[in-house]
Amino acid sequence: MSVLRPMNKLPGLNKATILLVGTEDALLQQLADAMLQEDCASNLQVHIAKFLPLPPNGSHPRIDLIVFLINLHSKYSFQTVEESLCHVDARFFLGKLCFLTTGAGRESRCSVHRSTVTKLAQTYRSPLLFCDLEVGRFRASMAQRLVRMLQICAGHVRGVSALNLLPLLRSSESPAPEEEDL
Structure with a gap:
């Protein structure tokens, strides 16, 4: 399943497209909706897919940022x-790629250990973010953060590139226990 939804249709705005990938349809849709509610100087588009590769039918937009959602309560995810x-x-x-995990706050119910996800992110040298997407205020905060990252990855923030994000987000890989759901 994939959905492409424009935030607004103002002429002259630069497009910024994010691809959210994961098996958690409801959480991905809620995150996409939260992102589309954010103020954004770009023409924000959110594309959702359960897995890659994307189906070959039709043309796909240029993707500026890929976010892989991992639910720590699901080995399938x-x-x-x-x-x-x-x-x-x-x-x-x-x-231009990051991992987003949800479910870290309820570690006793996790099927996938945080260290496994951390190793995956380190292997691909990509940022790892933690957020309990089921909580509205945390989801809104993450949506705001992802919109800002997307604008940078799309080249719409003067003087900052996607490569500048890597060192800034490295500290997100090992959050303090009380910060893991923020």
């Missing part, structure tokens, strides 16, 4: 992300 990674162009690993 993690496995799907792992399998999808082999279909990602190497250029995305230069700051």
